[in-house]
Amino acid sequence: DVKVTQSSRYLVKRTGEKVFLECVQDMDHENMFWYRQDPGLGLRLIYFSYDVKMKEKGDIPEGYSVSREKKERFSLILESASTNQTSMYLCASSYDRGPRELFFGEGSRLTVL
C-alpha cells in the first residue's frame, strides 16, 4: 500500500515562529503536493512539485515555501507563522503528471496562537 507520512499530527505554534511540516512518501511518486483544508473552503493547493528540486506555486502560496531535496520528501515551511495559517495541512503524492489518484497523508493540524 502507498504510504504518505506527515511528521506531526498536531502542532501549536506562536505567531512569528518558523514552522516546518514534513511529508514522506514510500512509493517513488514523482509528484507531491501540499494543500490546506478549511471549513467552507475545501482543499486549496499551496505548492506542488513534479520532480526533485522543482516546485510550482499553487493557488495560495503566500506565506509559504517548500523544499524538495529528495524524491520521497516534500517539506512545507511557514517562515513566520500567522494566526490565519491555523488550518489542517494535507500532503499528497501521485504517480505522474496526468490526472492520477492522489494519495494523502493523515494531515497536520496546525494552530497558531
Added chain:
Amino acid sequence: RKEVEQDPGPFNVPEGATVAFNCTYSNSASQSFFWYRQDCRKEPKLLMSVYSSGNEDGRFTAQLNRASQYISLLIRDSKLSDSATYLCVVNMNTGFQKLVFGTGTRLLVSP
C-alpha cells in the same frame, strides 16, 4: 462563481435508502472528474473516477453530464459506514494536474 460547487448538506438518510449528490463545475474544458471520500478527521481517499460513459462500482454509480457541466454520485442501499463527506474533484486541465476540490457534501446514514 466557484470552480467546483457542491451542496454541503448534511444529507440525513436511513439505512437502505438511495441518495444522490450533484456537483457542478465551471470550466467546460475540464477533462477528468473524481469522487473522493473523507471520513471525519481523516484524509481524503479516492472513491471512484468518473468517466464520460458513467461508471458503477458496487452500490456506487457516477455520472458525467458535460452539457450541463455536472457530475453525480448515486449511492444505493446506504450503509451506516457510508457516513462521510464526499468530495467532488475536477481536473481543470490547465497544463499540469490542476485538481480543484469541492467543499464536500456530508452524508449521515442513520439506523
